[in-house]
Every structure is written in C-alpha cells, then in structure tokens.
Amino acid sequence: MRRLHCEVLVVGSGPGGSTSAWMYAESGKDVMLVEEGRNLAVNSSEDHSLQQMDEKWRSGGVTAALGSPKVTYIEGKCVGGASESNAGLYHPPLSDGLEAWARDFQIADFGADELAPHLAAVVQEIGVSKRPFAYSPASQALACGSEAMGWKWTEIERFWRYSQRDDGGWDGHRRSMSETLIPKAIAAGCRLQSDTRVDRLLRRGGRAVGAIAFVRREDGSEEKIQIDFERVVVCAGAVQTPRLLRKSGWIHNIGNSLTMNPMVRIVARFPERVNVPSFGVPVVQIEEFKPTMTIGCSYSAPPHLAMWLEGAADDVRRKLEDWHNLAVFYVKVCGRGRGSVRTMPIFGDSLVRYKTHADDFAHLGEGLFRLASALFAAGATEVHSPLPGMPHLKESSQAERLRRILTPQNSSLSAIHLHSTVPMGENPDVCAADSHGRLFGAENVTVNDSSLLPTSPGVNPQGTILAIARRNILRILDA
Numbered sequence: 001m002r003r004l005h006c007e008v009l010v011v012g013s014g015p016g017g018s019t020s021a022w023m024y025a026e027s028g029k030d031v032m033l034v035e036e037g038r039n040l041a042v043n044s045s046e047d048h049s050l051q052q053m054d055e056k057w058r059s060g061g062v063t064a065a066l067g068s069p070k071v072t073y074i075e076g077k078c079v080g081g082a083s084e085s086n087a088g089l090y091h092p093p094l095s096d097g098l099e100a101w102a103r104d105f106q107i108a109d110f111g112a113d114e115l116a117p118h119l120a121a122v123v124q125e126i127g128v129s130k131r132p133f134a135y136s137p138a139s140q141a142l143a144c145g146s147e148a149m150g151w152k153w154t155e156i157e158r159f160w161r162y163s164q165r166d167d168g169g170w171d172g173h174r175r176s177m178s179e180t181l182i183p184k185a186i187a188a189g190c191r192l193q194s195d196t197r198v199d200r201l202l203r204r205g206g207r208a209v210g211a212i213a214f215v216r217r218e219d220g221s222e223e224k225i226q227i228d229f230e231r232v233v234v235c236a237g238a239v240q241t242p243r244l245l246r247k248s249g250w251i252h253n254i255g256n257s258l259t260m261n262p263m264v265r266i267v268a269r270f271p272e273r274v275n276v277p278s279f280g281v282p283v284v285q286i287e288e289f290k291p292t293m294t295i296g297c298s299y300s301a302p303p304h305l306a307m308w309l310e311g312a313a314d315d316v317r318r319k320l321e322d323w324h325n326l327a328v329f330y331v332k333v334c335g336r337g338r339g340s341v342r343t344m345p346i347f348g349d350s351l352v353r354y355k356t357h358a359d360d361f362a363h364l365g366e367g368l369f370r371l372a373s374a375l376f377a378a379g380a381t382e383v384h385s386p387l388p389g390m391p392h393l394k395e396s397s398q399a400e401r402l403r404r405i406l407t408p409q410n411s412s413l414s415a416i417h418l419h420s421t422v423p424m425g426e427n428p429d430v431c432a433a434d435s436h437g438r439l440f441g442a443e444n445v446t447v448n449d450s451s452l453l454p455t456s457p458g459v460n461p462q463g464t465i466l467a468i469a470r471r472n473i474l475r476i477l478d479a
C-alpha cells in the first residue's frame with residue numbers, strides 16, 4: 001500500500017477545510033488537503049444545471065434525511081465543497097445568536113466582538129459585494145410587497161465579484177474556495193489531493209496517527225493508500241464529518257444533534273414579466289422575521305419552476321407557457337428540530353434522520369401566509385398551493401389558509417444549510433469538541449466546519465463557518 005506523509009492532514013475542502021489548509025500552510029506547516037470530489041473549475045458547468053448537480057453534489061443531490069416528513073438536503077462534493085455551486089449569499093451572524101451559543105454551550109472567548117475581526121478578514125480575503133445593477137423583477141416584486149406590508153427587507157451581499165464588459169453589461173464571478181483560499185493554500189505549499197476519500201482515521205491511544213483513504217482512478221477503480229500525519233483537521237461537512245469520526249471510533253456527542261433550516265417554496269403569477277433567468281440568483285430577503293424565518297426569492301428558470309408547480313404533466317406544461325410571469329419564492333425557518341447521523345455497517349454510508357419540530361411547521365405556515373400576503377400586495381394574481389390537490393389562491397384574503405396548511409404527513413421539505421453534529425464548547429453534556437474545535441478524547445484531532453455551529457444560525461451560514469474556522473486555527477497556532 002502506498003504511504004504518504006504530511007504534518008497536517010485536512011479532510012474536505014469546503015469553506016472550513018480551505019480556511020484550515022490555507023492558514024496552516026501559511027504558518028509553514030507541511031499540509032495535505034484531501035478532497036473526495038473532483039477538482040473542477042468553478043465554471044465547469046452551468047449554474048443550476050443537471051451537469052452541475054451531477055459533478056458537484058453528493059449523489060447528484062438525491063439525499064434525504066429520514067423522518068416524518070423526510071427532508072431532502074444537498075451536500076457539496078468537489079474541490080471547494082458547496083461553495084462551488086451555492087448562491088454565495090453572505091449574512092453576518094446575528095449577535096444575539098452568538099451570545100446564546102457562548103452562554104448555552106459555554107464557548108470560551110466567543111461572541112460578536114470576538115468574531116468581528118475574523119468576519120472582517122473573511123470579507124476582505126474572499127470579497128463580498130452587492131449587485132452593481134438592478135435587482136431581478138422577481139426580487140423587486142418581493143421588495144415592493146414587503147414595503148407595502150411595512151416590513152424591512154434587504155439586498156443580501158454575496159461572495160461574488162462583478163466586472164463590467166466593454167458593452168456596458170456586467171459579468172459576475174463566484175468567489176468560491178477554488179477561486180480564493182485554495183489557490184492561496186497551494187501557493188503557500190499545501191498539496192491538494194482530489195478524488196480521494198478518507199475512509200477512516202487510524203488511532204493509537206488518544207491520538208490519530210494516520211488515515212486510510214481511497215484514490216479514484218480514471219478507469220473507476222480505487223487505490224487504497226495510507227496517509228500518516230501529526231495532526232488532522234476534519235472538515236468534511238455536517239454529515240460526513242460525524243460519519244468519519246464515528247467510523248473511526250469517536251462517538252461522544254457526535255452526530256446526535258444535527259440541525260437544518262427546512263424550507264418550502266411556492267410559485268406566484270404576476271400580470272407582468274417577472275422571470276428573467278439572466279439576472280441569476282435573486283438577492284432580496286425580507287428581514288423583518290429573522291432569525292425565526294427568512295423569506296426570499298429563488299432561481300426560477302423553467303426547469304426549476306417545473307419542480308415546484310404541482311399538477312399533471314399536461315397541466316404543468318400549460319402553466320409553463322407563460323413562465324416569464326411566474327417566479328419561485330421560499331420560506332426558510334431556523335429549524336428547532338434535531339437529527340442524527342450514523343454510519344451504516346457494510347455500506348459505510350451515512351444514515352441521516354431528522355425530526356422536524358412542531359414549531360417549524362407553525363413557522364413555515366406563518367411564513368407562507370406572510371409571503372403570499374406580500375406577493376398579493378405586490379400585484380400577484382395567483383399564488384400556487386405548496387401542496388398537491390389544493391386550490392390556488394386568487395386573492396389576499398385566501399392567504400390565511402396557508403397558516404396551518406403544513407403537517408408532518410403532507411409536507412415536502414428541503415434544506416441546504418446543515419450544522420451542529422459536532423457542537424463546540426465546554427459544556428460536557430452536549431459538546432463534542434472544545435471551544436476551538438479540538439475533539440474531546442483526541443489529542444490531535446480538530447473539527448473545523450459547519451459541524452461545530454452549536455445550533456442553526458438562522459441566517460446564511462457560510463460567513464460564520466469561515467470566520468469561526470479562521471478564529472480556531474489562529475488560536476491553535478498560537479497555543
């Protein structure tokens with residue numbers, strides 16, 4: 001078996017892993033960044049396409065947490081993790097939420113003031129910006145409806161950079177990890193090993209001493225290798241990190257407290273054209289009800305509309321004839337449910353379960369009511385039911401129906417924000433890693449990704465994950 005060696009092994013190259021690899025490499029350590037997925041250019045496939053799902057998402061995006069209802073979720077799987085295909089919306093964490101984490105999970109040296117310099121550095125290093133041109137018409141409709149209801153709304157900044165073309169138009173560039181921190185890590189000497197899945201960590205007493213990994217060859221076969229290291233940083237995402245740790249024999253408080261932000265989508269019809277796919281991801285969110293619920297506008301190209309338009313095939317085809325007048329909107333709640341991640345013997349895959357909290361159904365229903373009210377206030381002529389077989393709403397007075405529409409039996413929920421499977425802090429009852437991500441019961445194992453967030457942050461999490469990852473490595477290097 002081929003054996004490789006490094007000082008620091010980083011498993012997974014999403015926001016947490018890229019930050020860790022870069023900072024360790026900058027400090028002069030011999031770092032290897034191992035990623036299960038392929039090493040593809042950020043624009044190797046069109047955004048929101050089947051090819052992108054196939055290339056950059058685990059199992060092509062067909063992954064679900066079992067429960068009543070099941071919740072479909074997405075995990076990135078490529079160099080750069082989910083940052084390569086996500087919307088890149090940047091939302092700073094809410095101060096109250098950070099203080100609650102510090103208090104409830106006993107996280108040392110943690111809070112809005114402590115995280116502020118790290119957030120500022122993240123914004124500086126990666127780059128976030130607002131659009132230099134108008135919002136999409138669908139975003140404008142949401143903003144207009146929000147104003148009519150007297151609610152605060154905002155344009156969310158993105159990990160994105162815009163450049164102006166000679167013809168005066170604008171090109172947007174995603175500031176994913178493969179475009180930002182990974183090249184910096186490589187320039188600082190980090191070795192990137194893609195197409196390589198770490199299967200388990202080898203333990204000697206309280207230390208991890210190596211990793212057994214499988215390298216995918218071009219012909220589809222796999223080569224088994226061993227990577228020896230002095231320290232390992234596990235950043236495989238909120239599902240794969242607990243899977244790997246549990247498979248390697250660490251189980252204390254690991255994989256028991258998965259949180260998500262469940263969401264539902266609805267389609268609304270307007271008398272004028274609101275759907276212009278060239279505007280890309282809509283950036284307007286209603287601020288008024290955060291963190292309990294976030295209301296926003298989704299990418300609405302015809303294939304996406306078709307997913308959220310219920311009805312028989314002919315019916316959907318007919319509705320899509322005037323797709324320019326239709327757009328998809330969402331309600332996402334700060335999930336209070338809890339789930340678990342377990343390793344399936346023999347298959348080695350993860351078994352993910354999630355119990356949606358009764359409050360989440362109530363908040364999703366309330367959010368749908370508010371969303372529909374805002375859309376009618378903005379001039380929508382029809383709001384489609386989120387459930388099959390239910391009549392569509394034709395006027396604002398009918399929006400009330402949405403309040404109690406969702407039940408565990410009828411809902412179809414999805415999630416793209418997953419966290420909390422290795423909560424950090426000093427509270428021994430619930431935490432699996434200390435205040436800086438060092439795994440309890442393991443001298444040289446750190447976790448540094450979305451798994452550490454003690455509960456759902458209630459806002460887009462990538463900025464928080466990056467800032468916490470930066471804070472943790474700086475502290476560990478300083479120790």
Ligand SMILES: Cc1cc2nc3c(=O)[nH]c(=O)nc-3n(C[C@H](O)[C@H](O)[C@H](O)COP(=O)(O)OP(=O)(O)OC[C@H]3O[C@@H](n4cnc5c(N)ncnc54)[C@H](O)[C@@H]3O)c2cc1C
Pocket residue numbers: 011012013014015016017034035036037074075076077078079080081082083085086087088089090091196197198199235236237238240241244416417418448449450451459460461462463465
């Ligand atoms: C469709 C989508 C849209 C999103 N939009 C936004 C948004 O607009 N704003 C926002 O803030 N957040 C967004 N998110 C969430 C955000 O992308 C994630 O929270 C963030 O990427 C999590 O970072 P991470 O470092 O924990 O891991 P991930 O990004 O999940 O990366 C983990 C990496 O580890 C690799 N890996 C896993 N297991 C192994 C193993 N055994 N060996 C080697 N490698 C392994 C995986 O292949 C993956 O590439 C979105 C997510 C999705 C899926």
